[in-house]
Amino acid sequence: MTRKLFGTDGVRGKANTYPMTADMAIKIGAAAGRFFRNDGSNGHRVVIGKDTRLSGYMFENALTAGLTSTGMNVLLLGPVPTPAVGLLTTSMRADVGIMISASHNPHHDNGIKFFGPDGFKLSDAAEAEIETLIGQPIEPAQAQNIGRARRIDDGRFRYAERIKSTFPAGMRLDGLKVVIDCANGAGYKVAPGVLWELGATVIEVGVSPDGFNINDGCGSTNTGLAADVIRREGADVGICLDGDADRVMILDETGQVADGDQIMALMAGRWADDDRLNGNTLVATVMSNLGLERHLQTRGLHLERTAVGDRYVVEAMRANGFNLGGEQSGHIVMTDYATTGDGLLAGLQFLAAMIDTGAKASTLARQFETVPQMLRNVRFATGQDPLNAAGVQKSIADAEEKLTGKGRLLIRKSGTEPLIRVMAECEDDALLGHVVDDIVAEVEAAV
Template structure:
C-alpha cells in the first residue's frame, strides 16, 4: 500500500484514492482499533470538519469505521482545527479527528488526527496506523458497537477558550476589524468572538456553500479583505484559511504582514516581558533570513524545523519553547493551544495594537525581509522529478551561485503534488536566475 500520511494527515482530491469513502472507513476502523486497545474502559473520539461538501461523506464514513471498533463518536460539526485539539483534551477523548484540507481548493479534503493530549500524532504513530489499515482490523462484537452523538455547543466552548487567551482587562472598543473566514470552519466563531470583545466587525468569506472554501478569499487570497479594509477605513484585517489554523494579517492600508513579521513582533514582546521560553523562536526552513537576523540582534535564537506545523510543535515540546510557527501563518503559542490557531493569533495581535496604541502598519513591519522567491512546479502521480540528473545538476549550480549570501531550498509539498523551489539572496536578480534555472529543469523532467 502506498504511504497515506503526508506532513499533515491524509489529503487528496475527494473520491480519488486515498480520499474515498471506502478508505475513510478503513482509516476510521484502524485508528479506532489503535486508540481502543485497552478494552477495560469506554473510548470516545471527537470529529470536527470544515465546510467542504465532501465533509458529509467523510464524516459518515469515519463514524462507521470508528463505531465498528467500539468507539463512541462525538460529532462537532463545522469548527476550526484548533477547536478539535482543544476539545479532544477537555472532553477526555482518546482521539480527535479533523476533516479538512486546510488551504486547499474545495475539491480536496483531508483527515488530521489528534491524540488524547490534544497534539497531532507522531510519525511513528501514523506508521503504526498505516500498518493496521493495510492489515485490516476485526470489528467489535455486535453488543460492543459504538454510538454517535451530535455535540451542539462545540463552537461556543471554543469561543470561550479563545477569548480566555485575550487580556481580561482589555476590550476592542473603537477598533474596526475585517475578518475573512475563507468561507470555512470559522465563519461563525471568528466574527462572534471579535464582536463579544467589543470590536466593530466587518465579516467577509462567511457564506459557505460547500464549494467556495478558500475561493478568492482567506489567507491565501487576501485581495478581497485588502479592498474591504481600505473601503471601510478599517484598522486591520484577520485573514484565516479554510480550517482557521493559520492567519495572515493586513494593516490599515491593506498591506500583508506574514507569519514571520507576526512572530518577530511576539518574540520581541514576550522576550521583553520575560515570557519567551529559552529565548528562542521555533520556525521552519521557509522563514526569511531577515527574521533570523532580527532575532539575533535582540539576543534571541531561531530554531528551524522541517516544513509543517506539527514539526514546529514537536521541536517546541522537545526543547521547552512556547512560541513558534510558519511564514505561511501557522502560529503556535503553547501557553494557550496545542496547535496553530489563526483566530487566537489574530487576537494576540489586536491586544498588542490596543496595548501599544500603534497602528497595524507599524506592528507588522519589524524587519526588512531578505529578498525571497518561491515558485512551484506541479507533477503527476508516480513522477520523481527531483531524481532526474538535469535537475540535480541545476540545483548544484544554483547552490553554488547563491553560496555565502543566500540559500536555496527545494522540497516536495507534503499536501499537494508540487515541487517547491525557494531561494533567498541580497541580490534579487541573482536569486531569480537561480530559481528559474531549477524550475525549468524540474518542468523539463516532468514533461518527459
C-alpha cells in the same frame, strides 16, 4: 515502513479520488479505532470536527462508521476550527481527535488529520502504526460492543470561551474596526462572534459557506478581497483565516499583508520583553525568511528551524520547552494557550498589541526587512521523482555554489500536494531570479 497515505498533515487528496474516498475513510476510521481501543473496553471516545466542504458530510459519516464498527464512541462537533478539535479532544477526555479538512486547499480537496489525547497532532510513529493497520484485516467489535455516535452542539461555544480567556483581562476592542475574513470556512461563525463580544466593530468577509466556496477568492491565501474592504470601510486592521482557521494573515490599515514571519517577530519581541519567551527562542521552519533570523539575532534571540509542517514545529517546541513557533504561511503556535496553530488566537494577540501600544497595524506589522525570496512550484505526476534527474541535480548544485555567502536555497517535495517547491533567498534580485528559473526549467523538463 514507507509512509504512503499520511503526509506532513494527515491524509489529503481530491475527494472521491484515492486515497480520499468513502471506502478508504471507513478503513482509516476502523484502523484508528483498533489502534486506540486496544483494551477492548467500551469507554473509548473520539471527537470529529470538520470545515465547510461539501465532502465533509461524506467523510464524517464514513469515519463514524469505521470507528463505531470497532467499538469507539464518536462525538460529532460539526464545523469548527482545527484548534477546537485539539482543545476538545483533551477537555472531553477523548482518546483521539479527528479534523476533516484540507486547510487552504480548494473545495474539491479534503483531508483527515489526527490529534492524540493530549490535544497535539499524532507523531509520525503513531500514524505509521495506523497506516499498517489499514492494510490488515480488522476484526469488528461484537454486536453488543458497537460504538455510539452523538452530536455535540456547543463545541464552537466552548472554543470561543477558551479563546476569549487568552485575551488580556480587562482589555476591550472598543473603537477598533476589524475586518475578519473567514474564507467561507470553519471559523465563519465563531471568529466574528468572538471579536464582537470583545467590543470590536466587526466587518465580516467570507462568512457564507455553500460547500464549494471555501478559500475561493478569500481567506489567508487570497487577501485581496479583505484588503479592498479595509480600504473602502476605513478599517484599522484585517484578520484573514484559512479554511480550517489554523493559520492567519494580518492586513494593516492600508491593506498590506503581514505574513507569519512578521507576526512571529512581533510576538517574540513582546514576549522576550516580558520575560515570557522560553529559552529566548522562536521555532520556525526552513521556509521562514532570512530577514527574520537576522532580526532575532539583533534582539539577542535565537531561531530554531525545523522541517516544513506545523507538526514538526510543535515537536521541536515540546522537546525543548519552547512556547512560541510557527510558519511563514501563518500557522502561529503558542503552547501556553493551544496545542496547534490557531489563526484567531494569533489575530487576538496582534489586536492586543495594538491596544497595548497604541500603534497602528502598519507599524506593528513591519518588524523587519525581508530578504528577497522567490518560491515557484512545479507539479509532477504520481510515480515521478524529478529531483533524481541528472539535469535537476546539476542545476541545484550550480545554484548552491552561486548563492554561497549571498543567500540560501531550499528544494523540497510538498507534503500535501504533488509539487516540487523551489525556494531561494538572495539580496541580488537578478541572481535570485536566475537560479530559480534554471532549477524550475530543469524540473519541468524532467516531468
